[in-house]
Amino acid sequence: SRYPGAMVRTDSLIVQDDGVTTTAAFTAALDLATALVREHLGDNIARTTARITLAPENRTSQSPYIVDSMLPVNHTQFADDVGSWLVERMAEPYDLDLLSDAFHLSTRTMLRKFKDETGESPRSYLQRARIRKAKRLLESTDWSLGKILGHIGYQDPGTFRRLFTDRVGISPADYRKRFRNGGTG
Structure with a gap:
């Protein structure tokens, strides 16, 4: 400022x-x-x-080292509620119609309002939440990538690896090696 x-x-x-x-x-x-x-x-x-x-x-x-929860957030109650709804259903397929119905809005209004308040779409928000959860699971569990994907709602390992690598800057396997139980990388 x-x-x-x-x-x-x-x-x-x-x-x-x-x-x-x-x-x-x-x-x-x-x-x-x-x-x-x-x-x-x-x-x-x-x-x-x-x-x-x-x-x-x-x-x-520095993307692999960013802790999303420490970044400033200026959301409204609506955005927070939508975000919570998405995270609670993370393992389920993304469904804009279902999301919009849950908040009694048209899909167009949902997209516009959420983007106005957060700067991103609900799908992008959910992808970030899924990656954040995958990072925690890669750090703290011995789960296979397949089990992690099932837990966070992804079906295709290739698609997830590409998305993870694009967003985090390294592959899920490299992330696990670097950060598993406080690894020094």
């Missing part, structure tokens, strides 16, 4: 703008150092430096 002209890019580890380079969290300073070495000295030196410092040389996104 102090800098209304600033645009935050939550998915980027390093942002360069008009000669200013910034980074995200504490450990992202390693990514910043690697990026600066790459920019000024080239890929080979950056790769060697990363190996010497034991820093990951190829991290390009």
